[in-house]
Amino acid sequence: MPSNLIGVASDYDVIVIGGGPAGATTAGLLAQRGHRVLVIDRERFPRYHVGESLIPVVMGPMQELGLTDRMEARGFERKYGGTFVWGNSRASWNFSFIDGGEHQYAYHTRRADLDAMILDRAKELGAFVIEEATVKEPIEEDGRVTGVRYTIRGTGDTYEATARLVVDASGQARVLTRRYSEMTWHEKLRSVAVWTYFDNCERLAGDEYTNILIEGIDAGWFWGIPIDKGTLSVGFVTPSSLVNETKQPLEALFAEQMRNTTRLKHMLRDARQSAGFRTARDWSYTNHTFHGKGWVCVGDAAAFVDPLISTGVALATTAGSILAKVVDKVLTYPAIEDPAFDRYATAYRNFFNEIRTFVEGFYDRTKTKEHYHAMAQQVIDPEGKNTPAADFVTLLSGLRGKHHALHITLDDLVEQAAVSAPAQV
Incomplete structure (x- = not known):
């Protein structure tokens, strides 16, 4: 079988399966840090996807990628809040992101345009991207994932690419997690x-x-x-x-x-x-395992929650930003791979579960607006440091930069690894 496409290398630091928001964010930020990254996606961008309404936490990863000005120039409509007809009286009530701090708005967008913009930015930052390519299986050596085999639409050939790490960002296709992890439906x-x-x-x-x-x-x-x-x-x-x-x-x-x-x-x-x-x-689920030897997952390939509060793209890009920082350290200090990915998985799962817990409770439409505010406070601010209404907006904004998942520290692991072995560059 051919080992690589013409003009495309066969060995990388990281292979990312999937070029949607999670994969493109992870790939772009890793390429920005100087790593050789390959993205493989089965579609040709722009491609249709639902999930057009964003929440403010997504603005953090967009700033890291240098895309906020482009989002504005592209004419995406600003989203300043939401209106609910919800609760026991079916009364209409609304909220404004300005009450949650940091980013005061997000956007509504056609996902085909947004997703193509993020993937194009990953290319600009140095990631190699192959579209209309389907990953068929991982390559394994001694129980470790070391690459993937993939096909190109319209050809009968199978190609191989190897890497030090493989990221499953394949969405609900779950290319690796379907093979290596059980899944819990909520x-x-x-x-x-x-x-x-x-x-x-x-x-x-x-x-x-x-x-x-x-x-x-x-x-x-x-x-x-x-x-x-x-x-x-x-x-x-x-x-x-x-x-x-x-x-x-x-x-x-x-x-x-x-x-x-x-x-x-x-x-x-x-x-x-x-x-x-x-x-x-039937889309709300969590994988039991977020990583294994040589691989880690992000975005919908890891977990997905009901779209009630528009968290899909926000979770995908936020997790991609977090993962890029962790992978960067793991590539430099390979000895920290397992504990570093454990911390990533724990933080990601906690971040996800807080949102899922709130969504499950919010589905009870027999309550009042004040009850939903109090429920948000119980989830993210049990000590009552802010008002229930402010906590409600903070949660619906994506928890902003206040959540500990956005501040994973690996310094202690790096110090231990630096003492025992020199860093790899």
């Missing part, structure tokens, strides 16, 4: 989503103009995300059990349940559907 969040797009929509008024709308109904909840001008991404999320019981086509369920909304129905009263329907199901 039963409280086993849901089905069906979504489409509408033009000629009315927007929320006044200070809510750029807000994402989340509207709860008896059978689930709808999102309404302003993409640009009068276009909305509109999706319905409902328990898998309800879909299994009714056996109703998801498109019909979407239309039926739309009639039970209030604010969303009003916004769409003169709208026209401008795209087909897409669906997804």
Whole structure:
């Protein structure tokens, strides 16, 4: 079999499987630190992906990558907060990111544009990227992952690439974690989503103009995300059990349940559907193992939580930023690989679980706004250092830079490794 493509090296410091936000962020920041990185993705960018609404914590990794000015220049619409029709009275209430500190806004964006922007930046920073390529299996030597075998769309050849470390950022395909780890589904969040797009929509008024709308109904909840001008991404999320019981086509369920909304129905009263329907199901999960010999995972390949508070891209890019720092140290001091990745996995899991715990509790729509504020405080600020309302915004902002997961220290491991063996460069 051919060992490499023409003009493409076959050996790297790091191979990243997947060029989405998690993989591209990890690859770009590692290349920025001088490492030789290969990214392999099965699609050709730009490619469609759902998850158009971002939260402020994503601005940290974007600043590291040097992309904040480009996001603004590209015309992505700023998102200053959110509007809920939620709780026991189904009253409308909202929040503003300005009350959570640090970054006062995020963006709504077409994911095809955002994802291509991040991957292009990884290329600019020095990462090698192969698109329309599918990783078929890892290469192993003495129980350690040392590379991957992959194919290129339209050819019958299999290629090999080797590396000191392999990062699984393959999303829900879970190329490595499917092989090396069991997975836990979060039963409280086993849901089905069906979504489409509408033009000629009315927007929320006044200070809510750029807000994402989340509207709860008896059978689930709808999102309404302003993409640009009068276009909305509109999706319905409902328990898998309800879909299994009714056996109703998801498109019909979407239309039926739309009639039970209030604010969303009003916004769409003169709208026209401008795209087909897409669906997804049963997506909230956590892998039991986040790393093994020679490999580590990030983004949806590690864990994913229900999209209720728009954490997908934020978790992916934040974890990618954290992982890049850890991998940089591991490449320099190979002896710290296991304990360093243990710390990364523990921090990532804790970060994820705090958000998941809140989302599970937030799904109880029998409470009041004040109850949800208090619940956020219990999750992230049990000592009550801030007001419950401020803690609610901080959590919905992605916990900002305050979370310990964003400040993993490996100094003690590095000191021990430096004493016992010289660093590798």
